[in-house]
Amino acid sequence: MSTESSAAPPAEPGPLEGLRILDLSQGVTGPYATKLFADYGAEVTKIEHPGRGDVSRRFGPFPGDEPHRERSGMFLALNTGKRSVTLNLKTASGRAILLRLAERADLAVESFRPGTLERLGIGDPALREANPALSLVRISNFGQDGPYRDFAADDMLAYAMGGVLSITLMEGREPVKLGIYAPLFLAGGVVAAYAFGALTGGRRSGRGERANISLMEVLAGSMDRGGTNLLSAQYTGALGHGIHSAATSSLPSGPYPCKDGYVHINASIRWWDRLCRLLGRPDLIDDPEYVDHLDDPALATKVDALFLPWVLSKTKREAMLEAQAHGLGATAIYTMEDLRSDPHVRGRGYFQSLEHPAAGRLKYFGPPFTLHGTPVQLRPAPLLGEHTVEALGGLGHSREQIVQLRQRNIV
Amino acid sequence: MAAQPSAGLPLEGVRVLAQGIVWAGPFGSMILADLGAEVIEIESIQHLNPTRTFYRHISERQREGATGAGLANRDTSEGFWNRYTFFNYAKRAHKSVTLDLHSERGHELFLELVRHSDAFVENNAAGVVGSLGIDWPTLSEVNPQLIMIRFPGFGLSGPYRDFKGFGAAMEALAGHTLIRGYRDSDPSQTPPTYHADPNAGAHMAFALQTALYQRERTGKGRLVELSQSEAVMHHVSHAWMDHELNGRLQEHWGNRHPSMAPYGIFPTAEEPGLEHELLPYVAIAVPGDGAWAALCEALGEPELASDERYADVVSRYRNQDALEPRIEEWTRRHTARELMLLLQGVGVPAAMLNRQTLMHGDPQLRARGFFEPITHPEAGTHLYPGPLARFSEQPLSPVRGPAPTLGQHNHELLRGLLGLSEEEYQRLKADGVIGTVYAEDAT
Numbered sequence: 001m002s003t004e005s006s007a008a009p010p011a012e013p014g015p016l017e018g019l020r021i022l023d024l025s026q027g028v029t030g031p032y033a034t035k036l037f038a039d040y041g042a043e044v045t046k047i048e049h050p051g052r053g054d055v056s057r058r059f060g061p062f063p064g065d066e067p068h069r070e071r072s073g074m075f076l077a078l079n080t081g082k083r084s085v086t087l088n089l090k091t092a093s094g095r096a097i098l099l100r101l102a103e104r105a106d107l108a109v110e111s112f113r114p115g116t117l118e119r120l121g122i123g124d125p126a127l128r129e130a131n132p133a134l135s136l137v138r139i140s141n142f143g144q145d146g147p148y149r150d151f152a153a154d155d156m157l158a159y160a161m162g163g164v165l166s167i168t169l170m171e172g173r174e175p176v177k178l179g180i181y182a183p184l185f186l187a188g189g190v191v192a193a194y195a196f197g198a199l200t201g202g203r204r205s206g207r208g209e210r211a212n213i214s215l216m217e218v219l220a221g222s223m224d225r226g227g228t229n230l231l232s233a234q235y236t237g238a239l240g241h242g243i244h245s246a247a248t249s250s251l252p253s254g255p256y257p258c259k260d261g262y263v264h265i266n267a268s269i270r271w272w273d274r275l276c277r278l279l280g281r282p283d284l285i286d287d288p289e290y291v292d293h294l295d296d297p298a299l300a301t302k303v304d305a306l307f308l309p310w311v312l313s314k315t316k317r318e319a320m321l322e323a324q325a326h327g328l329g330a331t332a333i334y335t336m337e338d339l340r341s342d343p344h345v346r347g348r349g350y351f352q353s354l355e356h357p358a359a360g361r362l363k364y365f366g367p368p369f370t371l372h373g374t375p376v377q378l379r380p381a382p383l384l385g386e387h388t389v390e391a392l393g394g395l396g397h398s399r400e401q402i403v404q405l406r407q408r409n410i411v
Numbered sequence: 412m413a414a415q416p417s418a419g420l421p422l423e424g425v426r427v428l429a430q431g432i433v434w435a436g437p438f439g440s441m442i443l444a445d446l447g448a449e450v451i452e453i454e455s456i457q458h459l460n461p462t463r464t465f466y467r468h469i470s471e472r473q474r475e476g477a478t479g480a481g482l483a484n485r486d487t488s489e490g491f492w493n494r495y496t497f498f499n500y501a502k503r504a505h506k507s508v509t510l511d512l513h514s515e516r517g518h519e520l521f522l523e524l525v526r527h528s529d530a531f532v533e534n535n536a537a538g539v540v541g542s543l544g545i546d547w548p549t550l551s552e553v554n555p556q557l558i559m560i561r562f563p564g565f566g567l568s569g570p571y572r573d574f575k576g577f578g579a580a581m582e583a584l585a586g587h588t589l590i591r592g593y594r595d596s597d598p599s600q601t602p603p604t605y606h607a608d609p610n611a612g613a614h615m616a617f618a619l620q621t622a623l624y625q626r627e628r629t630g631k632g633r634l635v636e637l638s639q640s641e642a643v644m645h646h647v648s649h650a651w652m653d654h655e656l657n658g659r660l661q662e663h664w665g666n667r668h669p670s671m672a673p674y675g676i677f678p679t680a681e682e683p684g685l686e687h688e689l690l691p692y693v694a695i696a697v698p699g700d701g702a703w704a705a706l707c708e709a710l711g712e713p714e715l716a717s718d719e720r721y722a723d724v725v726s727r728y729r730n731q732d733a734l735e736p737r738i739e740e741w742t743r744r745h746t747a748r749e750l751m752l753l754l755q756g757v758g759v760p761a762a763m764l765n766r767q768t769l770m771h772g773d774p775q776l777r778a779r780g781f782f783e784p785i786t787h788p789e790a791g792t793h794l795y796p797g798p799l800a801r802f803s804e805q806p807l808s809p810v811r812g813p814a815p816t817l818g819q820h821n822h823e824l825l826r827g828l829l830g831l832s833e834e835e836y837q838r839l840k841a842d843g844v845i846g847t848v849y850a851e852d853a854t
Contacts, residue, residue: 015625031644036614040621060655060670073652077645144799146778151755156666157762160676160694161775166764167689168602170593174676175692175764177666178604179591184647186606189613189642190442194800196444196620201421201805209421210803217781220770221796222609223438223501224578230782231496232481233768234793240481240496243602243689254579255588255599262598264583267574297474324791329575331584333598336654336661339586339644344571350641368642369562371625372634404587405544 014041015374019199022046022101022134023082025111026054028155028181030139030216031078032188033195034109038081039367039376045101045391046079046382050086050293050409053384054079063359069384070358074181075231076381077364080354084382085391086411089120091411098122099130100395107199109191114149124210135202137195139187143214154217159183162219163224167243167317187218189368250299251275255333256311256319262333263311269294271328275303278326279310356380383411420447425623428453429505431612432461432535434578434605435562435639437501438612440532443619444504445798451528451824452507453521454817456846459853462502463492467853481777483790487793492849493816494790500814503785503795507815508824509845512543517844521545522553523829530558530619534611534639537563537572542566547634557632558622564617566638578605581640590650594665601663610646611639646835666694672727673697673706673734676764677742679750685769692764693747695738695754703727705757710741780808787813818847 019042023034031046032055038044048054058067059074067077085101088094099122102108108127110117117123117138127134138144141153142161156177159165169175191213198209221227225241232240251267252275267275272294276285284290284306292297311319316332323330332338339345340363350366357380367376388411392402405411425448431440444450454460459467468480469487480484481496492498509526511517522545522673525531531550535539540546540561564581565571574580582588582604592601614637622633645649649659649669668674679691697703700723707716714719715737720730727734742750747763756759766772771782771794779801782794790813798807825831825845839845 011604011834015621018628019624036617061647061649061656061659064654065657071656073484073656074649077648077652091415112667137800141603142775143779146775148775149423151751151762152758152760153762154669154696154698154760156674156676157694157760160762160764161690163765163770164604165676166692167764169601170596170602173593173600174666174678174690176593177676178603178606178692179587179647180649180664180669182587182606185646185648186610186613189610189617190799193439193442193613193616193620194446194798196617197421198800198802200446200620200624200818201802204421205804207804209805212801212803213799214775214779214781214852215795216775217779218799220765220776220781221799222606223434223441223497223612224605224607224609226609226767227500227796228434228481228496229767229794230796231500233771234795235478235483235494235496235790236485237768238480239767240477242477242480251657254603255583255601257597257599264580264584264588264603265582266467295470295476297476322495324571324574327575329580331574331576331580332845333583333588333591333696334586336586336647336651339584339651342584344565344569345641347643348566348569348638350638350644357655362652365644365648366641368614368645369560369635369637371618371622372636374633401842 014376015371016040016042019043019104021045022105022108025109026080027056027111027141028074028184029187029191030109030111031056032185032269033192034082035078035080036192039378044082045083045387046084046389047098048089050385050411057384068358076356076359076362076384079381080364081379082382083387083391084385085388086385088410089122091410093405093408095120095122097313097392097395099126101391102127102130102134104227105131105134106203107135108135109137109139109195114144127137128208131208133202133206133208135198135211137191137198137211137213139191139213139215141215143217144212155181155183158215159219162217162226163230164222164224167225167239167241169243171243183219186222187215190218190222190280234357243293250294250297251303254308256308258311258315258319259315261316263330264333265323265328265330267328274327278323278328279306352378354380357383420807422446422448425449425530426451426528427619428528428531432534434497434608435611436498436532436534437462438609439615440505441501441503442616445810450505451524451820452502452505452815454507454509454841455511456509456818456850457511457513457850457853459849460492460498462498463495466852467849480711490789495746499787499790500795504811504812505815506820506824507818508821509818509847511844512545512742514844516839518544518646520825524824525550525553525557527828528554528557529623530560532560532615532619534562536575537567551632551634555627555632556630558626558635559632560615560618560622560635560637562611562637562639564639566641567636570700578607579603581607581643584640585644586647586650587643590647590661590663592663592665594663594667598663604647607639607643610637610643611637614642659777667731668696670724671696671698672731673738674722677739679742679747680745682746682748686822687766687768689766691747693742693750694764696760698760699724702759702787706754706759709753709757709759710738783809785810785813789816816847817849818845821845821847
């Protein structure tokens with residue numbers, strides 16, 4: 001018996017029902033931001049190039065490692081709940097249709113190379129004329145201006161320029177990047193939050209906002225050793241969070257090996273008594289050999305000598321559960337398989353199983369937050385151009401006209 | 412909504428009470444304040460706000476170490492909690508009120524604030540609001556239009572509900588820790604990262620705007636729940652889908668890429684005149700054959716491009732062990748900045764690993780005006796990273812002010828907003844219900 005959410009229809013419309021987003025972005029950052037809008041009920045219309053579509057249709061992973069534009073795992077995950085309309089923006093008719101779609105949208109999101117919208121003739125003046133209240137969010141690696149405006153980048157490079165990568169390392173080694181695309185998912189969440197502000201500003205004033213977002217800045221200012229370190233560099237010339245945090249704490253802090261894998265632990269020095277109890281050594285709670293030196297990182301070797309035999313005798317789940325029962329922050333370092341079968345996450349109904357016509361039935365991560373009383377049921381990602389006819393029909397195009405547009409490779 | 416020519420910032424008029432702590436909470440409330448919300452930090456002099464400090468007093472060793480690095484001028488004298496980076500970065504343009512929520516009067520006054528507010532957002536451990544008597548049933552009765560966002564690490568239900576952990580703990584559970592890290596080391600050598608924190612904060616800021624939009628239509632408040640560990644799972648979507656589609660458990664790739672080669676982080680020469688504790692590196696990505704040919708040209712080895720061991724991406728991928736040292740031999744002879752400018756100029760994506768102590772001089776950030784000066788009454792004037800989006804119609808910069816000192820807005824909010832008499836205000840002070848200095852035994 002599966003414990004994931006059942007496919008019951010939502011009790012009421014999605015919280016964002018009524019909002020319309022025109023999504024010209026592709027890849028990860030923009031699509032993750034618009035996915036949030038879509039999953040919570042906004043109508044998100046994704047504009048894709050005919051025949052090719054979003055670049056993430058080529059990212060994979062693919063079943064059997066066979067590339068197929070409808071079976072790219074990244075595309076499937078990033079585009080739930082959206083409509084796909086194909087439009088060739090290099091043609092006048094394609095642009096005219098885009099501007100008609102813009103007339104009825106609240107927000108447009110784009111992630112072309114800076115200057116592309118202008119070159120296509122669908123920049124600020126054209127969008128303003130089509131819909132003065134439409135807000136526009138522009139996402140690029142380094143922003144729409146400045147000397148690096150036209151530089152190419154990806155997740156690793158934007159993270160490098162943002163500064164945090166330079167301290168993501170173990171002593172004496174080179175920096176090591178995050179998991180593939182992870183910085184762009186973070187950026188997508190940040191973009192979504194500011195994009196919602198831009199949208200609201202446009203709705204309130206009747207004059208659409210223009211938001212110019214640089215991935216480098218988003219990653220530089222994030223509060224994962226980003227913005228706070230940039231400020232400590234000003235306050236004291238040093239970094240409040242330098243390299244590996246184990247160097248700054250005398251108690252276990254970071255990943256540790258255990259019987260069947262690894263466990264991550266963060267034991268604050270305020271929790272020395274809890275650690276002693278966990279290790280079955282209450283006699284050490286007041287031992288001056290330890291308590292008088294807890295603020296000295298050099299004590300770590302001595303504490304590790306107590307901690308390692310304990311942690312190596314536990315499975316990762318045992319270590320997590322026992323440490324947490326003693327009030328210490330610890331979590332198992334999971335594989336995807338561990339995660340998929342975790343009783344807590346499964347029990348909360350986080351995973352949702354969706355049927356996609358080309359990719360079949362797969363489990364997806366659920367919505368990242370829940371409005372109690374308004375459950376969110378994910379809908380699968382669209383096939384390339386799946387909603388072209390519906391969208392053009394909505395603009396008053398006849399079936400015949402649509403066939404003609406298709407023959408001219410405009411849709 | 413009717414058009415209002417000068418409507419102000421998008422969230423102007425939205426009052427948010429916040430117990431947004433450590434990194435996740437502050438990052439979220441920073442975005443809300445950037446967008447114009449009036450964010451009121453709910454603090455107390457009895458309980459240390461972990462965004463300000465974990466310790467009532469800072470030891471000499473801590474002053475010299477990482478904690479001291481975050482305190483303006485490493486000044487650990489009384490009031491140091493008003494001069495700490497975590498708080499002063501993210502809580503800019505916030506207000507601060509102190510209330511002892513364990514006291515009857517403090518509790519009542521908090522409920523009064525709730526009556527006057529649109530939202531209460533908090534990322535305390537899951538059990539805290541219940542023990543303080545400020546849980547959803549209580550607050551929604553006081554103010555049926557209230558939006559309450561609760562975003563602890565593991566959600567409000569399930570066996571891990573009361574688990575502790577910072578961002579790195581969320582990433583471990585989400586499977587991120589295991590798929591990054593050095594290719595030649597085991598995961599106990601993987602440096603911790605903490606982006607689960609800003610991720611949760613950003614989603615909270617989005618969630619609040621979602622609930623506000625819904626409230627426009629329904630007139631009703633709402634409890635919103637966010638599990639930080641669930642929100643960060645999306646970051647491993649590539650590995651998750653690989654497991655779903657292929658049953659494959661991905662290994663950690665170090666700095667390599669699943670479909671590009673060469674790809675990685677290479678050591679470089681130091682810029683003349685710079686001595687720095689962190690070594691210089693450049694990140695290089697070669698997305699296709701064109702960029703590969705350009706890189707070979709830049710290396711001064713154009714013949715490499717037609718070498719059959721490296722001619723196409725599959726061959727390069729297979730032979731990257733041999734390729735990487737050749738690239739490194741070259742990158743070590745140039746500075747990271749030179750390499751970035753050279754390679755970007757010929758169409759090869761490359762970026763220097765910016766080092767945070769040097770970033771105030773970064774030409775791109777300077778040209779865009781990313782840093783802005785903020786004068787804080789106790790920390791002084793410094794350059795702060797500005798809002799993470801630039802708006803042209805209703806600019807978010809300059810930000811509306813510095814972070815508040817502890818209890819700075821007690822008078823404004825309690826006398827002004829709630830209309831307490833001066834006499835009662837003074838009594839609250841005398842009774843320690845409010846204050847501007849942490850109690851000596853604050854924990």
